[in-house]
Amino acid sequence: MKPFSDFNSKLDILFTDIDDTLTTDGRLPAQSYEMLWKLQNAGVAVVPVTGRPAGWCEMIARLWPVLGVVGENGALAFQYKNKKMHRTFIVDEDTRLNNAQKLQTIRDEVLHSVPGAAVASDQFTRLFDLAIDFCEDVPPLDKKAIAQIVAIFEKHGATAKVSSIHVNGWFGDYDKRSMCETFYENNFSKKLSDNLESAGFVGDSPNDEPLFAFFENSFAVANILEFKNELATLPRFVASEKGGLGFVQIGQQILHCR
């Protein structure tokens, strides 16, 4: 990993994680929100990529200075354009309802078997996945308990990913990367994988690793250093600050190179 100040390319689009990347201690600092505006005004399209729910994405796509947002770990992308909300979903409605039933069974088993785990407070605005809180609104659970939650999802044939606050689980063969590619192609009528020199991604934790591996211009805020030994693929550039202030450092360097 190189310091963020070594980055020296021109980006047109920046995908970014939200939790603990744009935010610090669970809040969105004024500086990182302002940086989103600065990037947009300089012609860098920003696309948050998150495990957060459809309900949040509706608000983000409508209010934030972003091109669009990828949510629920790649199940959906929302874009507010010409006074209309454009929604892309990865699975059809019948499949979604069928999967929701299966997730209920998993939910009951997790709550019964893992003391201290809770359904995430934003679950009611989710369409495709089940989020189990292990340290957002509950006292932090240890790694063994988190692994137990993941094992329950996988036993039922679901995919499970651990973020910095939740275990998210879903049925279906999709992930954040596949929806980033779909979103890009829908907007620019060309493949993201053919245009990686002008695209970047910022993240903070092991669940961002597939995107660190995919993007040539991969960045992390300083929180990533805590997980350095758990990652097979490190981001290329790292900020010296954590969370939102780290995102601001990276954003400033991207603006400097425009």
Ligand SMILES: [Mg+2]
């Ligand atoms: Mg994160």
